[in-house]
Amino acid sequence: MKKIFLYAYDHINLGDDLFIETITDRYKDIEFYFWTNEKNKKVFQEQQNLKIIDENSTKTKLLKKIRPSLEARYKAGIQKKCDAQVYIGGSIFMEYPTWKDIVSWWDYQSNQHPFFVLGANFGPYHTEEYRNEMNRIYAQLKDICFRDTYSKNLFADNDNVRQAPDILFSYPMPKVKENKKQIFISVISYKDKELNSDFNQMTNEEYIEKMAEITSGFTKEGYQVILASFCREEGDLEAAKAIKNKSKQKENITIFDYDGTNRKQLLEEMSSSVYIIAARFHGTILGLAAEKSVFPILYSDKTKYVLEDLGFHGAYADLRHPDSLSFENAKKNLESEYKIDVTDSVKNAEKHFEKLDEFLNN
Secondary structure, eight states, X not given: OOEEEEEOOOSOOHHHHHHHHHHHHHTTTSEEEEEEOXXXXXXXXXXXXXXXXXXXXXXXXXXXXXXXXXHHHHHHHHHHHSSEEEEEOSSOBOOOTTHHHHHHHHHHHHHHSOEEEEEEOBOOOOOHHHHHHHHHHHHHSSEEXXXXXXXXXXXXXXXXXXXXXXXXXXXXXXXXXXXXXEEEEEEOOOTTOSSGGGGOSSOXXXXXXXXXXXXXXXXXXXXXXXXXXXXXXGTHHHHHHHHHHHSSOGGGEEEEEOOSSOHHHHHHHHHTOSEEEESSHHHHHXXXXXXXXXXXXXXXXXXXXXXXXHTOOSOOEETTBGGGOSHHHHTHHHHTTOOOOOHHHHHHGGGGGHHHHHXXXX
């Protein structure tokens, strides 16, 4: 049986957890090794071919206590047994002040093992030096497939770089016979967002107030509203509670807290809702995949670039332009029943796995 060492965001985030579910379900005859914490054993208990290596186990703690380098050697030993390494994730190439250390990591790993990167976007970035260094790294990979044309075009001369629609377009969303009179809102926390220079026009209090106005507007019109937290660790749940607390008709508002074990229930609530308002990137993707009218709330350009690829011409909000976040704007796509056909994106999302398919079949 072939083995893959898997890298992914491991902090109970709906989108990333669905990435892991998707790749492990696609290759059921492959053993995946995931260096993470023990709580993810519960999150991925149905993925029988995913081996969780607990980074905080008694063994790793003992090795670290004896000599810190022993833990690294233990991890490297597991990697050496694997046929390839795969990093599946979205915003994994943002430029940080410590980017040179990050480049060194990629440089080392991509020279040690066949390395595949699936589902990512590039940036935000600030310097050509960083982009050039990552371009060099990408030439060393077995494959890198971005999820938007903008990212791909930044490396147009690199034959190793490909593009396909976001992986989760291909996720099989639940089918429902009839929609509830329900609005599904995926929220984000406005506090402590990375690269805060993008968030200098609105305070957190204003964000909560505006989201509460949107929520109250829909409850006043007779809708049930679900405020969904996709990632508790990044503050979604705290934000959902604050929005509900500021809203009117609280009895018509439910908070759905994704805890890693209730993915199916959350996706069923999305699929049975008449309208999706999505501050989370994958709220937009999954809503479109479920053939819903969607109102995206952008907090960075990564969503904008994907919407451009899709030819999306509906209403949306951008948190860098506070006036766009209003109830009047938020209900436009529902009132006009604006939807887009993502059939091609659903089909083409599979292309992220083309090169890995070839590698594993040889």
